[in-house]
Amino acid sequence: MIGRITQLFPAWALLFSVIAMVQPTLFVGLKTQIVPLLTIIMLAMGVSLTPSDFVNVAKHKIAIGVGVLLQFSVMPIVALLISLAMGFDSELTVGMVLVGSVAGGTSSNVMAYLAKGNVALSISMTAISTLLGVVLTPFLVELYVGQSVDVPVGAMLISLVKIVLLPVGLGVVINVVARKHIEKISSILPLISMAAIVIVISIVVALNVGNLKTLGPMIAIAVILHNSIGLFAGYFCCRLCGFNETISRTVAFEVGLQNSGLAAALAMKFFTPVAAVPGTIFSVWHNISGSLLAGYWAKKGDVNDSVKTIKP
Known part of the structure; x- marks a missing residue:
């Protein structure tokens, strides 16, 4: 039952987004809760x-290296290029680059499982990119948009340590020392995460009702392009490098599916509500595109590789 509820994440995100559009007062007062929810x-x-x-990093060091390189190079650069091509102002450009500069999202682990990818590799990549993102995200944002917007690199770095590094580290410790107890509640953890991100999305939508009505379609196009290029680059770069189908599918999800909820939260905290719109739309869209691609690959099944397989 819980699994079915979490699988419907895109539907819940869309439903609550509509509610937030119609009744923004329900969520506007919760804007101070975005960081605690993250x-x-x-x-x-x-x-x-x-x-x-x-x-597991040692077992898949080459694949993880390729994935991380694509994650923190292709995604922020593509975000910037799309923003420039579509003539976005500095606020929206910051929002797009933030989405491109954060680590991979945890939904990639679910998509890798559904698409018959390498789940252990997916989890390892998410963990590594999340830790690296604590340092890389602020500096990438500064690199690409620092000349047009004041980027508080130091404050953002400290915030990411508090929002990401410490909670993740504490979670790992809790899992080690209380493994038996955690196993009893492990099934509800995805539900808690889903509920939290849906509320974050709803808050950002409520704060940007006017902007979404005028800018929503253009940002949606930008987000779809960004996400699609990330999935394409992750998959085909791995195929060109000689990785097998399973590894290539896994890296595709890691590169294309971003921790966009974190990007939206950072935008709200350090920039403007408008800068949080790309992250909000990305949060909804990448789960839809990821689910569709995972379903396609699952039906397609494993294929006989014509490309020479190298050690991951």
Whole structure:
């Protein structure tokens, strides 16, 4: 039952977004809760991880290296290029680059599972990119938009340590010392994370009702392009590098599916509500595109590789 509810995340996100559009007063007062909600999501992620997930890096170091390189190079650069091509102002450009500069989202783990990818690799990549993102995200934003917008790199770095690093680290510790107890509640952790991100999306939507009505379609096009290029680059770069189908599918999701809820929260905290709109729309769309692609690959099944397979 819980699994079915969480699988309908895109539907819940759309439903609550509509409610927030119609009745924004229901969520506007919760704007101070965005960061605490993100902290809860990161804690839940940490609780789902074990030290072995980080040890797995050694087993898949090449694949993880390729994925992380694409994650923090292709995604922010493409976000900037799309913003420039579509003539976005500085606020929307910051929002797009933030989405491109954060780590991969935890939904990639679910999509990798559904698409018959390598789930252990997916979890390891998410964990590593999340930790690296604490440092890389502020500096990438400064690199690409710092000349047009004041980017508080130091404050953002400290905030990411508090929102991401500490909760994830605490979650891993809790999982180690209370493993038996965590196993009893592990099934509800995705539900808690989903509920938290849906509320975050609703808050940002409520704060941007006017902007979404005027800018929504254009931002949606930008987000769809950004997400599609990330999925395409992740998959085909891996195929060109000689990775097998399973690894390529996994890296595609890691590169294309961003922790856009975190991007929206950072935009709200350090920039403007408008800058949070790309992250909000991305949060909804990447789950839809990820689900569709995972369903396609699952039906397609495993294929005989014509490309030479190299050690991941």
